[in-house]
Amino acid sequence: MGYLGEIFVMAMTAIFIQNFVLSRFLGLCPYLGVSKKLDSALGMGLAVIFVMTLASAFTFLMNRYLLMPYNMEYLQTIAFILIIAALVQFVEMVVQKNAPALYNALGVYLPLITTNCAVLGVAILNTSLFRSDGVTPYTFLDSTLNGFFSGVGFTVVLLAMAGIRMRLEKSELPKSMRGMPIALILAGIMALAFYGFVGFKI
């Protein structure tokens, strides 16, 4: 299998089989909080893709060239949170200065996801993942791509959730089920549906 095949496997795994929200149960807070409207869900999704990709790249470098030489992998959580938070803050400032339009679209969501568990999750998972041959650990490019596809998976699920919730707004529900209760049930059903992907082996 060539490298393109490897990327395909990675994408399918990150988006469907091991979806961050519905299989790994990470990033549930924005999944329930920012899924009321389609356009805000899209903004949030794009921000997550952006941050996950960047975070994967930088945490890989940190893990490989700083933590591993000193046998300090046990400090992953602290070190990764530190680098992700600083990175997002820095990027936010640069974007605000140089691309105000992009800042208006993503800006409000960026601080929300600096220490989001899905972002930290992808960074930590990258250190322990292997390619489909089962021996080669993820390289720098692999990690970055995995971060990108994980973000895409998050966005896909968030958009689906927002679409369904916008329809739910118009439906007549028992009073006790309106709002968050039906959203939680909906999340459970979506997770069950995605559970169907688990059996697939690519």
Place this chain on the structure above:
Amino acid sequence: MSFIILQTASLFTTIGIPVIVIGSLGLIFGLILAIASKLFEVQIDPRVAEIIEILPGANCGACGLAGCAGYADRIVNGGEAPNKCAPGGAATAAMIAKIMGMEAEAMEQKVAVIHCSSGGKNNTKWKYAYEGVDSCKSAVNIAGGPNSCSWGCLGLNDCLRACPFDAISLDPNGLRVIDFDKCTACGMCVAACPRKLIHLVPINRNVYVKCSSKERGPDARSVCGSAKPCIGCGICAKKCPVQCITVENNLARIDYSVCTNCGICATVCPTKSILDLLADMRTKEEVSSEA
């Protein structure tokens, strides 16, 4: 002795190095961010924040912009007038004008008025029994709405739910009553009503045509559940001393920029479709002398 040195050395490698590495990382990131915050500083006018503080924060959109923050930004950077905030009223406009260093133009305070006297439990005629989603917007799509009058109030309270200030309540008959003290003329109910029955009227004008039917007189009369339709007869227009009433498409409309609040139209209306809030307070002499 060598044992102690060995122990200190291993203590240093297990504790010292991580502390130094993480500590210096934090320090470096902190410095980078501090430099970046100077380097990429974006000038934000402090007046924007001050105006956001003053605005009611209802994000109602009555000013025509996306929320209070958007309006504050536009006032400072886009030269928007400070008197567009309906919920805030004249007091807010004056405070914003003070921050911006300009004179506040007087703002005409308005209230929302429902231009239909039907829609309650016992004053509406029905074509069919509607049992769908509890919303006017939904009901109006099914065979032109459940009530006989295709211009009148559906009585499903979209306006009441839309009101961010709890100014609309139900009377015992199920009619919607707008509390003028609470109403800020934000326009949410105006937008919520699928029949466009709610209009904003200057608060010091107390005479309203409580009908929106453009049917011909007999048709309007036959479908109106409250028996107070505007039949477009035009008597009000003829009797108005300042000619502020026009009848168009079988419906009388009052031009509030001209109206003097005299209340004569309400007394001459044959179907009593014009409501005069001050009717009880006027004496007969007053009305006749004004006429």
